[in-house]
Amino acid sequence: MNQTAPNNQLDKPAIHGLYAITPNEGDSGRLRDMVEASIAGGASVVQYRNKRANSKLRHDQSRLLLELCRRHHVPLIINDDVNLCLEIGADGVHIGATDGDLQEVRAQLGIDKILGASCYNSLTLATKAQNEGADYIAFGACFPSATKPEALRAELSLFSRGRDVLHIPKVAIGGITLDNARLAIDAGADALAVIGALFEANDVEHTARQFSRLYQAAI
Secondary structure (H helix, E strand, C coil): CCCCCCHHHCCCCCCCEEEEECCCCCCHHHHHHHHHHHHHCCCCEEEECCCCCCHHHHHHHHHHHHHHHHHHCCCEEEECCHHHHHHHCCCEEEECCCCCCHHHHHHHHCCCCEEEEEEECCHHHHHHHHHCCCCEEEECCCCCCCCCCCCCCCCCHHHHHCCCCCCCCEEEECCCCCCCHHHHHHHCCCEEEECHHHHCCCCHHHHHHHHHHHHHHHC
16 A cells, blocks of 8 residues: 555545445444444444435434444444534545535545545546545446446556555445455555445355455455
């Protein structure tokens, strides 16, 4: 991982290793248990994402997960919703290309919260995001994704091509499994964002540990 950190990266948790993104789970107790298992297995960051939840459920679930993440000293990122992030005091927000202007979002968040940006298959978008205050960027879908089957495909070469121009962590997302994760790591992904292969596993903690060990083996 590139050790050079721009000013907006100082004193913030590093985005590295297993980045767990929550599934569309309506049972809050089950969601909490699954996320806790992922953290026990080594997830270093959690993103709350539930596209099927109404505003009350998103609020309740995100608060529940924030309490859990605080207890385990793991940052909680909110998907797409800056207001929710600020309301509950989460650690940051992740936004897509159509979810708001990055500079405006950074101004809303302040400098102490984490800002992540989806850059799909574009190195140009990634460098622009970095310049506008993103703390990390995500390329994807790196592989065919059941969560977003229509998503643009991102070549793994983006990670190696970005080494010289991107000084913030690069996250691989989309279709990440234990079978292909090593390809993304070898290409230069600092973190693996995983939904289905993690939370649909029979043993979430064991699967999280397997993903996490891939990074330990790469050191």
